[in-house]
Structure formats: C-alpha cells, structure tokens
Amino acid sequence: MFHAVSKITIIAERLLQKKLIAQIEEAGAKGYTIVDGSGKGEHFVRPGDRATVIKAFSIIRIEAILADEATARALAEEITKIHFKDYSGIVYLSPIEVVRKDKF
Amino acid sequence: MFHAVSKITIIAERLLQKKLIAQIEEAGAKGYTIVDGSGKGEHFVRPGDRATVIKAFSIIRIEAILADEATARALAEEITKIHFKDYSGIVYLSPIEVVRKDKF
Amino acid sequence: MFHAVSKITIIAERLLQKKLIAQIEEAGAKGYTIVDGSGKGEHFVRPGDRATVIKAFSIIRIEAILADEATARALAEEITKIHFKDYSGIVYLSPIEVVRKDKF
Amino acid sequence: MDTLLDFAQTFAIQLQKPTLAFLLGGMAVAAFGSKLSIPDSVYRFIVFMLLMRIGLEGGMEIREADFRAILLPAIFAVVIGCAIVLIGRFSLASLSAVNKTDGIATAGLFGAVSASTLAAGLVVLEENEIFFEAWVPALYPFMDIPALVVAIVLAHMSEQKTNGKNTERPKAWPILVDSLRGSALSALILGMILGLITRPEQVFEEFYDPTFKGLLSILMLIMGIEAWGRLSELAKVAHWFAIYALAAPIIHGLLGFGFGYLAHLATGFSPGGVILLAIIAASNSDISGPPTLRAGIPKANPSAYIGSSTAIGTPVAIAVCIPLFITLADIIFA
Amino acid sequence: MDTLLDFAQTFAIQLQKPTLAFLLGGMAVAAFGSKLSIPDSVYRFIVFMLLMRIGLEGGMEIREADFRAILLPAIFAVVIGCAIVLIGRFSLASLSAVNKTDGIATAGLFGAVSASTLAAGLVVLEENEIFFEAWVPALYPFMDIPALVVAIVLAHMSEQKTNGKNTERPKAWPILVDSLRGSALSALILGMILGLITRPEQVFEEFYDPTFKGLLSILMLIMGIEAWGRLSELAKVAHWFAIYALAAPIIHGLLGFGFGYLAHLATGFSPGGVILLAIIAASNSDISGPPTLRAGIPKANPSAYIGSSTAIGTPVAIAVCIPLFITLADIIFA
Amino acid sequence: MDTLLDFAQTFAIQLQKPTLAFLLGGMAVAAFGSKLSIPDSVYRFIVFMLLMRIGLEGGMEIREADFRAILLPAIFAVVIGCAIVLIGRFSLASLSAVNKTDGIATAGLFGAVSASTLAAGLVVLEENEIFFEAWVPALYPFMDIPALVVAIVLAHMSEQKTNGKNTERPKAWPILVDSLRGSALSALILGMILGLITRPEQVFEEFYDPTFKGLLSILMLIMGIEAWGRLSELAKVAHWFAIYALAAPIIHGLLGFGFGYLAHLATGFSPGGVILLAIIAASNSDISGPPTLRAGIPKANPSAYIGSSTAIGTPVAIAVCIPLFITLADIIFA
C-alpha cells in the first residue's frame, strides 16, 4: 500500500542550515536528509570540492518528507518569505509516494 | 518523446549499501546513483563531513530508475519490510519522465 | 501560491560538467545545483569517496529548475542526443511546484 | 593516601602532556560551541597512520620475539574480552531500566578495543620511558574480536528467549572475518606483516614514527570534540549507561592489570606490558566495533552504545585509566 | 629614491622565497586554466595546523611575557580595526557608484585579519631573522572582532536610515561570540591556551613547527589559485572595489605601522612587532570574516567583499605589504 | 642464467623495500576484502606532494644543466611515446577479438607516463645510490603528450574509415594544452618552474623531501588496492588486454632502455638516466591519461584501458620493470 505525501526540497547556503532545520522540525517533519552540493543561481558561483576558502557559503540540499501536504506548502512559503529575500536559496515541492505513512 | 517511469529513492545507513544494491539489481534496475549525506530521523543524528569517528553510520541516498512501475513498488515494499524495521531508512517513489525508455 | 514547473536532473560523468552547464544556461535556466555521487549503469562502476585514481570519471548529479516545461523537454532531448550516445549518463524530468515562479 | 597523592600527581603531570591536554581541549572547544572541526578524510587518514605505525613497529620487533612469551598474554586477552562482556551482560544488561539488547551491545563495545586509546597509551608509556614488549599492541585483536563475537551471540540468545522464535544462530567465523576486514584492524595487521617480512625501517623512521605524536594530538582533539557532541545522545538513554561508562573502564582495566600481573609472575611479562594490557582492557572500541555491532545486533540502539563509549568511556579510559595504571604499576613493581 | 631601490631589492628577494613564489605560482597555474587544485579538506586541515602552531608558540612564550607590554599594542589593535572600517565607510562606501551596504561590508573585511597573511608574515620575519615578541599574533582577535562588529553596526544604521523602519539593532556580544567560535580563531586561541597551561614543547618541535613552512607554501598556492578564480567575481561589481582593494592594504598597513611606532616609543615594542602589527592591519580576513559578515549583513553582496578581499586584497597584503614594511622598518629603525 | 639469478636477487631485495611491499600489501588487503581505504582527498594531495617534490628538485638542478645534453633524450622520449602507440595499434588493436578503438586507447595509455611509477623509480634509484641527471623526470611530458595525441588521432582515423563519414580531425594543440592543464603535469611543471627561478631549497629540504618516501609508500598502497579492485573490470573485456598489459611494460621499457643506451653512447647519458627512461617508457598513465583519452576517444570503453593499465600495467611496471632494468643496467654498464 502506498500513500501520497509531499517532499519539500530546500537548496540554500550552509549558513542557514541550523535555522532551516529548526523550522523543518517545528513544522512537524520527523526527519530530514542533507547532501552537500555546489551550484549557481542569481547570486554567485559556489565551487564544490575544490578548496573553497569560504566553506560557509557552499550549498546544501535538504529534503524532508511531510505526511501532510498543507503543512509542506506552509513550510515552503514560510522559508521563502523569511530567508530568500536576503539569502540565496530555493524551495520546491515534489509529489512522492511512501510505504509507511505513519513514519512521516 | 518522453516516457513515464518510476524512480525509487532509498535513504539508509551506509552499512546497508551492499545489500540494497543487490536487491536493486535483482529487481532488474539497469543502474543506480548514490550520493553521500547526513540527516536525522527517528534514530539518531548523523553528522556530515565533520570527522564522524563512525563512518558506517552515515547516510547514503540511492536512486534508481525503473521502467516498470509495478517492479518499483514491489522493490520499495520489499526493502521496507526487510530492512527498515531494524535499521534506519526510508524509501519513496517519484513519478518522472525519461527520453530513452529502453535504457531503464 | 504555488506554480507547477519542471525540474531536469542529469546524472553524468564529471568530464561533461562544463558542457552540460553551458547547455543548461543556454536553455535559459537561471541556476543549477550539483552534487557529487557514484553509481553504476551500463558502463562501469564508479567508486565514491575511496581514492579513485581517476576522478574525472566520477558521477555528478545536476538539477536545474525551468519555468517552462517545453524548454525543459527540449533540453533533455538535446542533452541525450548530443552526449549520451558516447558518454555515460541519464536525464529525467520531474514535476515540481515552486513558490516564486519569476525566480526560474 | 600516598597512593591517592601519587595518582593525583601523575594525573596532574599527564594533564600537561599533549595527549590529555588535546583531549580536554577538544571537549572545551566543543562545549564553547566552536565550529572548529577536523575534516573526516583527515581523521580517517590519521587513524590509518597511527595504526600503520603501531603495526610496523610491532612487526619489526616481533621478528626477535619469543613466541612462547606471547602465548599467555594472548590467551589472557581473549579471556578478558569475553569476561568483560559477560560482566556487562549480568550487570548493566540485567537491570530492569535497561533494554537488554542495548546493554549487551554496550558491554560488547567496552570489551572491544580502541585504537586511539591504545595509541595514547603507547605515547604516554614512551614519554615516561617505561619499557614494554613491542608485540603488546598485537594483543588488540585477541581481545577485540572475542568480545564482539560474544556480545553478538549473547544478544541473539536473549532475543531468542524473548521472541520464542528460533532464528539462525550467529556464527563466530563471519564476525571474525568482518572484524579483520575493518579498516582499523586491517591497517594494524598489514603494518605488522610489512614490519615482519619486509624492511620498512627507513620509511618508519623518516615518516611514520616522527609524525606519530603530532597526529595523535590531533586525534585526541577529534575524540574530545566528538565526546562532547555525543553527550546529548547519551542523555536520551537510561542513566545507567552513563554510570556504567564511568565505572567500566576502571574495573575492566583493573581486571586487565590483574591478568597482566599473573603473566608477569608466570612468564616475566614486563610492567609496561601489564600497564598496556590494562589500558587495552579499559579501552572501548570507537572505530571498528560500532559497525560490527550495528550489523550483528541491529535491534540495539546505537545511541546507547556509541554514546556510552564515545562520550564517556573513551575520555575516562584516556584521562583516568592511563595515569591510574601507571601509578599502580609504580607502586606494585616498585 | 634609495628607499624605492631598497624596496625593489627586498621585493625581488621575497619573490624568490617560497611564500611569495607559491602565491604567484598559484595565480599563474589558475590563469593557465590548469585543473590543479588542493582538496578542500586538506585546505581546512592546513589552516588548522598553521593556526595551532602560531597559537602554541604564542602561548608558550606568553608565559614569560610582561602583560603591561601587551596592553598598549592590544588597545592600538582595537583602535586600528575600528578606524579601518570607519575610513572605508566614509571613502569607498560613500561613493555614489558603490552600494553603501556592500561598501561597509568590504571595509569590515579589510579591517578584519587574515590568518594566511599573518602566517606568511611570521615566516618571512623568521627567514629575515627579525625578532618580534611572541605574543604579537595574539593581537589578531583584538583587531579582527571590533572591525566586524563596527561594520555590522554601521551597515545596520545605514539600512535604518534608508528604510525608515526601526528594526532591532545588532548587539556586539553575539557577534563577538560568533567570531570566537569560528574555526580560525578557535584554533588560534585553543593553541594559545594549550601553549600557556600545558607543556606541548615536544609535539610543537617535532610536528607543528617543522611542517609550518611547508604547509604555508601549499596554503599560498591555494590562495593564489583562489585569487585568480575570484577575479571574475570582482569584475561583476563596481571598479571602485578593485581600486579600494589595491590601495587599502597599503594604507591600513601604514596606519598599523604608525601605531606600532608609537608603541615602540612608548613601551619599547620591537621593530619586528611593529612590522607584524602593520601586516595584521594590512591583511583582510579570508576565512572567518566572510561568514560572520554574511550572517550579520545579509543584504551585502558577497561577490563584492569576497572578490575584493580574496582576488586583490590578500595578494597585495602578502606580495606588496610584507616586503614594504620590512623595508620601511629597515629605514626607520636603522 | 646468471642474469636470471641476478634479477631474482634484485627482485627479492626490492620486495623487501617499502615501495614494492606496500604495493603488494595493498593488493593483498583488497584481495582479503578489507574495507581499508585511503580517502580520495588524501590521495590527490599525496600525488600533488610527490610531483611538486619531483618538480622542485628537477627545477633546482636543471639550473646547472647542459641543455644540449637534454635535447637527445627529449627527442628520444617523443619518439618512444609515438612508437609505443604505433606498436599497440598494429598489435593489440589489430586483433579481430579486440575492438579497434579500445585497443588504440589502451595503447595510448601505455605510451603515456605514470607519475606514481616515476616516483617509485626515483626512490628505488636513490635507495640503490644510482646517480641520474636530475632533469630526467622532466622527460615525462615529452613522452606522455605525444603518445596521447597520436592515440587520439589514430582512433579518429580508424573511426573515419569504419563510418565513412568525414568528421573533423582532432588537432594536436588542444590535446597538448589539455594535458598540460591536468593536475599531474601542472604540479610537476609548476614545481620545476619554482625550482628553476626561485629559491625553494629550505622548504624542499624541510618539507617536500623528507615526506617523499613516506607518502610514496601510501600511494603504493592505494595503487595496490586500486589494482585489485579493477581486476574485475578487466575480466569484462577480451583476454588480449590482460596479455598486452602483462607484456607491454617490459617491451616498452626495453625500447626505452635501448634508446637510453644510444643516448649514453652519443652524449654520455648516465646509466641511472637510462634506467629512468626505461621506467618512464614502461609506465602507463594512471592519473592524467584516462580523462584525456575519455574526452578524446569517447567511443572507447574505459573498462578496457583503465583495467589494463591500473590492474596489470602499473603493478608490472613497478614490481617487475624497476628491478629488471636495474639488473640490466648492472650487467650492461658493469
């Protein structure tokens, strides 16, 4: 049996990691996964594994699965509003299916 | 021409990597991609790039594209049943589209 | 308010990074995110963090969000045609939703 | 009284030595909330360098060793490893407030051996110019592997009893092979073999040996940072784990000291060897043990055993046990 | 005229020294489009090693230091840090072509201190056998933190004025704590404390000291590669940033030299100390400053301040200022 | 017969030396299924350190070199590089069981040069106190780049013929630039330039030189682990690749030895130089060659050429060829 749930993905500066995680947990997510990355957007190019001199500017990609779609949407809007005027970053939602709905 | 196929994503302890890959290949996937990560779930926080002392506990994120949706669903259920009672981990399916269906 | 947009994900040899990014930017994407990975496909196994001796062969995973679905489809087909006959790699499209459409 | 003074003095001197100072420095830095961290790849490389160095030296000196002299301490190491797990099984793991499986896994980790504690012990002995047989570090696997095997078997038996189901019993052989394949033991044993059958003297003296203390100081810093970071983990499980983690290294170390003393009487095992055996017994595995236990006892909560070991067990083994056993040897072998 | 010749000669000699040569080599290699790069984890480890080494030495020698002698230079360091930011605020940041917030952030970075420039300065002084008080590197935080605090407060005030809105004023204390928690200052201060209260002499002499110059040469290579890579970044912002980045290190360095000279007259601060204070003043933060500014002045464009500092400021501080102030000291203290 | 005995003896001695011992140790460890691994960033840093060290020394000694003496060996290096690829084209690549493109790419890799084999050769020569001109390592690019260029051009010509289509012919210049931009050649050449025009003597003697052998021992371990890991890759392609990989290093090395001997007769090229030229010829590229070939001959299967080179070619070059050519030189120059 599969259940349709929402996945929120946040790509942002490492600097914001603590705050983003706090927001994700507050919204009720039971977990999250982070991978390191590099990238380019409006702001500036972020080198990857090369010695970066300024690590805090590198990009992280956080994904969190939320059982409730409305919560996910509210979280995405909140994060956009609070952080992404000043800091680099994007948020998006993906529809996914999971086996154990109660896990999320 | 695009074809709708299924992507299965597994987030689990590195410890399970070998077994998970064997299952993925047995299910008929022609490939998979792994990225390293860190995260938090029910069990415990897994630090990322910081010296972790216990590397085997860190998180990997495996994704595999399967041409056949039913196979993907069966694989997701099997992996959940076999591993995720005892070990940390989650599985989810995403709908995606690919160009070359015969490649998957 | 959420907007449905397209996400293109490319998994390919690091060797192709420069060319792929140029194509993505030319197609009009305003950004992209890269993470390092390892994997297996038709060609050969690519070790991850272990000393690989041949780094250029390792896998990268590029994702780029495009506001316009048709552009994303065209880009996916172009990349497949140009690169993935000779080089390793796959492309897929995912449907996602974003908050700020004008950002992409 | 004098003993206590002696210990206080030895302890004060050790505090000034880089080994302990960097360990405490790491804890302080983490407690202050500092972002200071050593990259994971550097950490793994340092562990390799230390174990290769210990292995090479052991291998080179083992060439002239009298194998009969090794036999008794090796048997004792096996006995100590098993005994520690059994003690844990019938103390910590039998408390009603403690999940039995978690308790057994923790006992397994405390029976197993820590490469970093061993390295720290070697440096402190050298600094104090205490002689020991160069093959003593080779006792590591003799205590480490049996402890892990016993813990996994005991955990399985206890689960059998609870569930009533009759699942396949874990076999010792695959656990042993898995342990030997771990990066820590592999490096140590490869070093020993290379030291034994090749002539690495020059590269040892020019590269592996001179960097030993420096790299150890960084490892101690990492262990300190990690210890502090894991304290919060430990807070999530029963207090008994913390109490066990405080007492166990000292008790296990005394057990090791006792057996070492027997070997001293029987075959002239050196006082330095006795201290080192006690340190090995006091230590708890931080690198290779956890993944083996995770695979072998999947139902055990890693927060319990890793928290106990990394946050408390290892700091106690390094900071308390090393000076303690040196003082003890001073008194007994005086 | 003679002075110019002197400088040209000192500069030519420095060019031949590894410090400068590796910096320029890194720039050349990057300009050629080479894929040569040093892994990020190695870079972070090297920075740790250098700062730990500087801290340990400072700590060990501070034991015998006369604390009254430190007081005046420390106060001067604070004054210089604040003054540099104010100068930037009323020069660069008040130009109409320059975004005021970007200008203030850049001034903050140039008021702050660079660990790599400091390390390079120490090695060059040593190579030239110029004596300096071992506690001079400890002036680092005294200049670094005030500069960052002042920049963040000024940026906030300027935004207040523009927006009319009355948002909460940034407090100095959290910025200070955040700075001290950064990996660079943490390593330096931990090193100093360990050097002061423990006995790390042996590990210092066997490990941290002998690798210092070699690791610095690699750091210089990295800084060179990075400088070239960031030039394109700088091209995206107003030319004034490039001009500021060229001139500021020299002007700030002279300011530092002036205050150092006052301390020399007042309390006998050594000529080497004066040079080092000038180098610290000339330097601009490359490791800890940027994240603090990013958090404190989010509206400022990192391309502006990181480009200015990494692509031009640091190469000028190392390649021009270090030989310049040595020549100047030669003349003044002759 | 005597020769064989000689070789057996040299080989036995080399086996005891860390270079070979760590290589075989790495293979053994991997064969045992051990999880021991050296982090990728450490590996890349070690390669940088070795090539920088080789480059610096070459550069420093080249200052006094007689450029006419270099000319002939350099020309010979170019000739050998091209000849090896042509030999491969008309042997391996013309077998019907072998995909022609894969065969040409493999020949290209065997014509190109391995930094690790070169470093191993240097250490073994030093250990045996065999003199060689310090500029010999500088022959590396002279053999490496032509081999890659010829392979890419030949592969293109062969594909042209098969497809009938007339696509653009690859140009030598971009391949050359791309090769020089690779991290290995960049480090070597940067080192040579720094050695030639600056004064890195101190940092060389205190840092780059003393760590050389130790870092090489770790690199050998990595190459051994990697060799074993790639064997399975090789099993997927025609057996001929394995046979070629076994024989080619020896044949190419003898070719190199022959040309070196000519240079010895013509311009007094030293016996050590002859051995080193033979080792360079015997070596097959493991770092910079593969990506260049991957980009230049995309239709070739990397499993074929990387498998051949890493799994068999490099171990044979290091373990068999180095002692073989030393023995040969002993006999010929006796």
Ligand SMILES: Nc1ncnc2c1ncn2[C@@H]1O[C@H](COP(=O)(O)O)[C@@H](O)[C@H]1O
């Ligand atoms: N269109 C996009 N597709 C994928 N990732 C993006 C996109 N735009 C921005 N990003 C990521 O988000 C980070 C910050 O973006 P920005 O705020 O635009 O500078 C970039 O470094 C990228 O990693």
Ligand SMILES: Nc1ncnc2c1ncn2[C@@H]1O[C@H](COP(=O)(O)O)[C@@H](O)[C@H]1O
């Ligand atoms: N809701 C979630 N969203 C994203 N990742 C999750 C979530 N829950 C768990 N994970 C990931 O799966 C790993 C194991 O989870 P767990 O089994 O809950 O400990 C965690 O470390 C996370 O990386």
Ligand SMILES: Nc1ncnc2c1ncn2[C@@H]1O[C@H](COP(=O)(O)O)[C@@H](O)[C@H]1O
């Ligand atoms: N079915 C698949 N699912 C996920 N990733 C794949 C799949 N097939 C290939 N890949 C990734 O794409 C890379 C190149 O694939 P290939 O071109 O098939 O060798 C592999 O190394 C994998 O990382």
Ligand code: NA
């Ligand atoms: Na133990």
Ligand code: NA
């Ligand atoms: Na400054």
Ligand code: NA
């Ligand atoms: Na060759």
